[in-house]
Amino acid sequence: MDILLKSILIGVIPDVIFLSLFIIYSKKIQTRRVIFFILLLIDYIVTLIIFKYQTLFYILFIVIEYIILKLLYKKEIQLIDSFVITIPFLILFLMSCIYYFLIPNYMLACILEKITILIMIFLIKNKINIAYKTYRHLWNRTKEEARKIRSITLRNISLILMYIFIFLSDLVCIYIMNVR
Amino acid sequence: MKNIKSRLFNIFELIVIILIGLSMKIPVQQIICLLIVFMVVRQNLNNPMHYKSPYLCLFWSTTVFISFYILTYVNPIVAMLGAGFGALVITGNADVKDVFMFNNDDESKYREMKKFIENNQNTDTVKEYEKIVKNLNERYKNRYKIDFYKVFVLKFYEKKTFKQIIEETNLNDNKEVTKALDIISMSFNTFMQVKNKLEEIDNDEKTG
Numbered sequence: 326m327d328i329l330l331k332s333i334l335i336g337v338i339p340d341v342i343f344l345s346l347f348i349i350y351s352k353k354i355q356t357r358r359v360i361f362f363i364l365l366l367i368d369y370i371v372t373l374i375i376f377k378y379q380t381l382f383y384i385l386f387i388v389i390e391y392i393i394l395k396l397l398y399k400k401e402i403q404l405i406d407s408f409v410i411t412i413p414f415l416i417l418f419l420m421s422c423i424y425y426f427l428i429p430n431y432m433l434a435c436i437l438e439k440i441t442i443l444i445m446i447f448l449i450k451n452k453i454n455i456a457y458k459t460y461r462h463l464w465n466r467t468k469e470e471a472r473k474i475r476s477i478t479l480r481n482i483s484l485i486l487m488y489i490f491i492f493l494s495d496l497v498c499i500y501i502m503n504v505r
Numbered sequence: 506m507k508n509i510k511s512r513l514f515n516i517f518e519l520i521v522i523i524l525i526g527l528s529m530k531i532p533v534q535q536i537i538c539l540l541i542v543f544m545v546v547r548q549n550l551n552n553p554m555h556y557k558s559p560y561l562c563l564f565w566s567t568t569v570f571i572s573f574y575i576l577t578y579v580n581p582i583v584a585m586l587g588a589g590f591g592a593l594v595i596t597g598n599a600d601v602k603d604v605f606m607f608n609n610d611d612e613s614k615y616r617e618m619k620k621f622i623e624n625n626q627n628t629d630t631v632k633e634y635e636k637i638v639k640n641l642n643e644r645y646k647n648r649y650k651i652d653f654y655k656v657f658v659l660k661f662y663e664k665k666t667f668k669q670i671i672e673e674t675n676l677n678d679n680k681e682v683t684k685a686l687d688i689i690s691m692s693f694n695t696f697m698q699v700k701n702k703l704e705e706i707d708n709d710e711k712t713g
Binding site for chain 1 (some may be wrong): 554555556565568569572573575577578579580583587588591593594595597598599600601602666
């Protein structure tokens with residue numbers, strides 16, 4: 326019970342705060358924020374219990390998060406947002422790896438990681454929406470203006486990064502499971 | 506001749522993709538399944554995107570397929586789903602539709618008109634224009650299948666969003682709302698020009 330409580334307080338809740346805030350700030354969501362946060366929390370806990378940080382946990386969590394957003398905000402959520410959802414996961418994943426390999430004490434590494442991501446999200450909160458708008462602007466094809474990156478190239482890069490993230494998370498999950 | 510060249514290039518591209526898969530020790534059945542999933546999904550969706558340059562096409566096709574092959578190391582079923590999703594992303598079906606969650610008034614085409622009506626709602630000019638919209642509506646409602654007056658009231662008096670306008674009128678999507686608002690906006694600008702008051706709209710926008 327003690328471990329479960331610690332895991333929820335130190336692990337799950339900061340992660341969900343970070344993930345939900347990233348989406349809220351990027352899309353400037355004004356309504357149903359609390360419901361979104363609660364549903365995300367339930368999604369995180371349920372998928373975590375079923376898959377325990379395996380690769381399928383990440384995939385299923387992203388899929389369910391997309392469905393939650395689609396149910397709550399309907400037309401405003403589009404396919405591009407599946408990539409936006411993956412970005413905070415990528416940040417979380419990289420941060421966990423860095424702290425896990427740098428600090429031998431697991432608990433200390435975990436606390437420091439969560440503090441870092443929460444400070445980071447508040448520091449970059451205004452820039453997320455600007456980046457999102459730019460990403461969204463470049464996503465569709467246009468003949469009206471010359472761009473540094475083509476729409477199809479941007480989509481290909483997003484897709485490849487997403488799949489590399491899934492593959493890397495699988496490698497790290499296997500490594501951590503073996504080490505423990 | 507051009508068609509034959511393009512077909513030959515596609516076959517060459519396919520062979521390269523299969524050879525890369527084999528060199529990554531992916532079973533032939535899985536390579537074929539990935540190719541089939543990708544092609545079937547892509548051909549059944551609208552507006553597939555292409556590169557004009559064959560070299561770019563070859564480079565990105567192989568890179569995207571390498572990412573599918575990498576996914577097969579995780580799980581072959583996930584790789585299949587990934588190939589289907591990948592095919593969907595590089596078509597027009599994945600385009601962002603013109604729907605914003607945040608306030609996008611700064612970029613709105615009707616911002617000057619909106620601001621002017623907001624600041625001059627009960628003036629004679631706006632009332633006179635309202636009559637014109639009513640007349641236009643009676644005349645062209647059936648031809649355009651749009652209730653111009655209702656759209657005008659909903660957008661400029663009640664400040665409803667596109668989504669709310671669709672719900673409250675017989676319009677089906679954002680394109681139809683845009684079409685209605687474009688006509689209203691142009692008629693308003695013409696009216697203001699006839700009245701020699703076109704500059705007032707710009708002044709209102711600057712001070713607003």
